[in-house]
Amino acid sequence: MAKISVDGIEYEVDPDNNLLQECLSQGLDLPYFCWHPCMGSVGACRQCAVKQYRNAEDKNGTIVMACMTPASDGSIISIKDHQATDFRSHVIESLMISHPHDCPVCEEGGECHLQDMTQMSGHNYRRYDFKKVTHRNQNLGPFIGHEMNRCIACYRCVRFYNDYAGGEDLAALGSHHHVYFGRHEEGTLENEFSGNLAEVCPTGVFTDKTFSAHYTRKWDLQTAPSVCAGCGVGCNTAPGERYGTVRRVVNRYHHDINGYFICDRGRFGYDANSSDQRIEVARFRHGQESQFNTLSALEAKRQLNAMIGGDVIGIGSPRASLESNIALRDRVGVQNFYAGFSDGQFNCLQEVTKSLRETGLVCPSIRDIEQSDCILLVDEDITNTSARLALAVRQASRSAATELAKEARIPLWQDAAVRELAQNTRSPLIILSPQGTRLDDVASELHLLRLTEQLHLLQAIAHVIDPQANDLDDYSEANSSLANNIAEQLCRAQRPCLVSGISAESPALVKACTNIGKALRAHHSKNAESPRPIGLCFAMPEANSMGLALLLESGGKSLGAALQRLAQGNVDAAIVMENDLSLRVSAVALEEALAGQTPLLVLDQQHNSFNAKAQLLLPTASVFEQHGTWVNYEGRAQSSYQVFRPSEGILPAYEYLSITDPVQQCLVSSELIIQELARSDSRFNSLTDLRPPRTGISASMKSPRQSHRYSGRTAMYAQAHVHEAQQEQDRASSLAFSMEGVMLQKDASLMASPWAPAWNSNQAISKFQEEVNGELKQGSKGVLLCSRQSNASPYERFDIDSEQKLACFAIAHLFGSDEISAQAPAIQARCVGPYVCMGQSLANALGIRQHGLVQLETATVRVQLPVIIRSKIAQNCIGIYCANEVDKYALLNGKVALQAVSEHESHIASSRAMFDLLLIKDALRGEA
């Protein structure tokens, strides 16, 4: 620790940081633009100028930029010094000379860092009386709006987009005061994290286009702390609602998970909530009638109760909340509760939970991954399945740069200098994948291997690290030098990390990765070195994959077993909750099960081909409309709070399932379900601490979901009724549907939208952190459900399938693979249809041209799909993207025969247009 003096007051600070960061950590107000807590300093904007004195005798001092000056021991600075304040107001004045006076119609207004800093710097009179510089805007695609005239050239956008997120299609163009931030030509921003530009930009240059389409001021949004349901990472979000619709989703800081950034699926998928596919009323049909009758809410509950009787089975869902899964399990009984996963995922998850509990390996948080110095990424295309993980892996590749900078004594916050020093020096990121990935640019090695080849290699690596792990087979021998090389890098690393997933639906893969982790631990303990944290994690495809897996941990039953019971026709009814079973099993298997004529009750949010077959279809609440608990890939349970009440008739699934008397109001709440689980099941004990204690809220007052500036409360629904509607009551949480209550000033436990006096933008977050980039004050981090025991469990044994002539793997896409977000119009604009990818030699053998059609045929299915021929793909292998419409399990589990289909030029052209959206950089040009 170092001591510095700021305006005569002493503070204890970290000398490894810069003055700006330390001043903000101390809660002082010092304006800035180009500095970003996560991206360090570059000294461009000059806004954070302070006066620094050489010693106590020095009365003159010099102006320095706080962001570029180390907070070294004994520093004496002044923020209030008049020369410094003068300079800062000059900076603002010149930043504003071309800034349009469009705050009243600017999306950023009211949460604009530039507005805040202008106020803070005291510039309020315009002296510049020449023409402003103006720019032309670009259409940057469905996500991001562009209004360059507002730009103050802080360079944050390109630093985030290019340096941090690895994007390539945004640049600072032009020079002097005509510098322009945009693409080389109009077009969709390619990077998966482009939405963060709206939050990184300190003013309204880059804005959330979907938000603009149904805009509401920040202060008029009702918000609550939420968790993204887009995948299994569990990023914290803050959705905002007005007039019963979600208007936007923004990042909510979580120290260990998402930090300051979320992916574009999480940010722009929210509009699915008001899509025309949303189920809004309950409906019912008798027997085999094709006509549906709509039901009132009360009728729906009655019908539900009438149908649940006798022998009823329930099929849960990895995309439903923990509460809903518990409620379903309790309603039908443990013996009748079945997993909602595909059987392949079910088998994988059994291994993953075992690995989480028994191996004593660390399941790394996103922050842990960012700090890893060697990553082995196996099979999973994390950019498309758990995008935030990929952003973390990208940062981890900079660990080597950190080391170099330390050696050269360059402070780590000197962002540009550290990058310059390191150039392309990167920590090992070894990728085993059947196809090229979006992380290839930072990968130290990319090995294009089919799954079976990967398994053999993993086996060999484990064997090299610890010969006890497994024996070597012929294949492994042949690859021993590769295995040696990878093993050596893993052993050398201080914080090695294995990242994989369950997309391949291969339990052997989970076991093989786990074995490497175990082997590494054995290796280090044998060599009597200090214990190193060895990270092992598996990306989870859905928000509650892990939660449901943990519920089913002991004696869970697979979906296959459920379908078998249905096919036998000996159950009275089946409840399928928030689950499109057509995406979990092959069409034939589903048909066989439904042929049993068992009455089908489906609870869901969106219409789909499966729930069209239901006898009773009940509309359920989305993640925004209910309190819920979600368990991420780490086994970390987190609460999401209801942002707003859904329209009449839509209920959280757990409420439907807990109703025993339709006339009575449901008294079961998410909180009660979770508390009951914590009490009754020792594995979930820690859930008692999940929500902040209500006693923390003073004088029994709740915290408001609405800001103290929320406007129009009495007028919002005046067209319907002149009286102000009674406020909704929220008995289930510490939050109120109100603007009254105890504001969570500096208490982040329930904070959705940070605000502090003079800090209206998201930059206010520093006021809620223990220190800049630190934990949130009193913040809820969630609770880790899997206690890691360090008992050395034996190595896993597994068989590797014999090599097939042609291997198929499933492709996932960030936009499209997640069934809920795929209903959002902005996401749909980025979605593509199903396709097949293959290498050149296979295409040649089949006589297929680039973007031509291929027919895939198995015993049960025949489809024709466009082809993309790419260079980065494993030999004798095809990837199939099913787009949630092609029968995935029929293709992946069957023996596929391929055949070229002659097609028209027009078809090729339309396929080409579709593939352009995909941005596969290694797609081969020209004709095959």
Added chain:
Amino acid sequence: MTDRPLTKNIDMSREPFNLGQYRHAGGYDGVLRMFKEMSPSDVLETVKNSGLKGRGGAGFPTGLKWSFVPSGDNAPKTKYLVVNADEMEPGTFKDRLLMEGDPHLLIEGMLIAAYTIQANTAYIFLRGEYLRAEALLRKAIGQAKEQGLLGKNIQGSGFDLEIILHTSAGRYICGEETALLNALEGKRANPRAKPPFPQVSGLWGKPTIVNNVETLCNLPGIIRYGVQWYKNLGKGADAGTKLCGVSGRVKKPGCWELPLGTPIRELVDDLAGGMSGGYELRAFLPGGGSTDFLLPEHLDLTLDYDVIGKAGSRLATGTMIILDDQTCPVGMVGNLMRFFSHESCGWCTPCRDGLPWVDSIFRRLESGEGKDADLQILTEHLEYLGPGRTFCALAPGAMAPLGSALKHFREDFEAHIRTGACPWQK
């Protein structure tokens, strides 16, 4: 021995010396002896002792700069020498004379510098418009390669040097050494934060020395004739000779090599032939566009870094621009402001947004629509764009002529506002 080590071979009426002629005149002798007799640290000591200061403008001691390059076993193996030949300072044309007049002198200087810091790759970052210099340098580098003066194991010394000539796409800011490095790497020509200095983390993150053309051209003489000879060249406190130029309404504008310490009057009156008929000298910028104006009373000062510094300006590039009594000082400074404003890289706020405002005010003053408040705003910019306020030295450099003009020619500024027209536009 010569008293004009920089220009002794230069005769602009003929082609520059080819390698044979250059060697015949004693060229490369010093280098060859250096390879045989001197260790890199010997050369470093020699250059330090010579008192050579950087001729690019800042006047930083060259030997001292080199000594910051990490050496020894733990030092990075790859190091670079970069020649700053991006001569774009208004009124400056001295490096051009050297490169067009005697390209082998630069190559010899580069060999010495590269050997000292043990760099095996050297870049010449050449102003894009210097087409003749480019052609001559390419030819000279080719000859040197052919004769084994560049390449692997030069003359059996075990030292390798490859020279790569890079022609700039053309921005003034590329003369700033770290912006130059960024440009050389193919990035935007924005300056870098210092520290870390290029000597530690420069081109592609490796230790790098960036030296001006003229600085390097001083080295062959120092190595060949020794420190004492070099020190004796200077008449005053500073060692060596300096290329000095004069532009403006003088009879014979041009560029000459003078011992440091020569009185300015000798340069203006004798070499440049004095003012053209009917013109009086009103003021002059002693070292290019980003230095403060000096007045006729300063003509008796000597060309020394410290002497000019004490008078409130800088010797900088040593190429002076003369303001005569029939040219509008507001117009002249306005022209400079337009240049600097246009050449701002756009990185830091005061420079990017401050200079265009200054420029706009000058345009208004010149058109006779200036306001009293304009002078106040200009004055405020002097501090706002001053040293330490901006990311690099471009804007503070631009403020030098502005500040001194506001001091010396306030009358003229006020006349523009008062009369609503430029008094020189009749």
